[in-house]
Amino acid sequence: MAVETSAIAVQVARVRERVARAAKQAGRDPAEITLVAVSKTFPASAIREAYAAGVRHFGENRVQEWEAKRLQLNDLEATWHLVGHLQTNKARRAVRLFHTVDSLDSIRLAEKLEAALADLDAPTGAAPARMPVLLEVRLAPEETKHGVEPEALPALAEAVLRLPHLELRGLMCIPPWAENPEQVRPYFRQLRQFRDRLEQQLGHCLPELSMGMSHDFEVAITEGATQIRLGTAIFGARD
Numbered sequence: 001m002a003v004e005t006s007a008i009a010v011q012v013a014r015v016r017e018r019v020a021r022a023a024k025q026a027g028r029d030p031a032e033i034t035l036v037a038v039s040k041t042f043p044a045s046a047i048r049e050a051y052a053a054g055v056r057h058f059g060e061n062r063v064q065e066w067e068a069k070r071l072q073l074n075d076l077e078a079t080w081h082l083v084g085h086l087q088t089n090k091a092r093r094a095v096r097l098f099h100t101v102d103s104l105d106s107i108r109l110a111e112k113l114e115a116a117l118a119d120l121d122a123p124t125g126a127a128p129a130r131m132p133v134l135l136e137v138r139l140a141p142e143e144t145k146h147g148v149e150p151e152a153l154p155a156l157a158e159a160v161l162r163l164p165h166l167e168l169r170g171l172m173c174i175p176p177w178a179e180n181p182e183q184v185r186p187y188f189r190q191l192r193q194f195r196d197r198l199e200q201q202l203g204h205c206l207p208e209l210s211m212g213m214s215h216d217f218e219v220a221i222t223e224g225a226t227q228i229r230l231g232t233a234i235f236g237a238r239d
């Protein structure tokens with residue numbers, strides 16, 4: 001009896017082929033590139049289908065929406081990423097709902113996350129569990145709303161490194177939309193250069209670059225992306 005392959009499984013397979021091709025072109029190992037399926041607006045059942053197709057990283061951009069969906073997905077062993085702007089008053093809920101925050105953009109938010117994580121810690125005296133975070137950089141201030149300004153990036157990175165419950169892993173960006181994805185290449189390259197410079201300044205390894213979405217992930221891969229965040233390419237168009 002033929003097993004019907006879900007539309008989402010087909011899309012995941014297509015994306016994996018495209019990732020492999022782009023990686024090969026850039027002389028990179030596709031295993032270095034993590035697919036983060038951005039499931040906002042889609043139901044828990046869609047996440048389950050992607051999980052069945054082998055996806056293990058998921059991104060959501062709203063605490064409220066994810067809170068309801070996660071209840072239905074507690075049996076899945078996946079990594080849940082927060083990829084959208086987080087208001088400081090939701091830090092407490094966010095640390096219970098997500099494994100990583102990929103859109104950290106202020107010292108104030110970092111401190112709120114630190115305090116929330118410290119409260120979750122059992123008083124065992126053991127080394128604290130750290131939450132991996134990425135710093136979202138605002139590369140095109142006139143066109144994007146969130147992210148830390150490049151001039152403020154080193155100070156934010158230094159502040160995060162001092163917080164015992166946060167683990168600084170790298171940088172993230174959302175470039176402005178362009179019809180031709182080649183036009184956003186300079187933004188991806190710039191993020192990588194900021195990362196390289198920051199590593200030298202801090203003397204701290206920052207392995208992750210979260211960049212590239214459905215429309216431009218191949219370009220991002222050739223510029224060094226280690227995490228690509230795909231919504232439409234996996235789940236279809238959002239309303």
Ligand SMILES: *Cc1c(COP(=O)(O)O)cnc(C)c1O
Pocket residue numbers: 038040061083084174213214215229230231232233
């Ligand atoms: C929605 C979203 C994505 C995915 O966008 P697509 O163009 O549908 O792939 C990626 N990153 C962030 C931060 C998002 O909010």
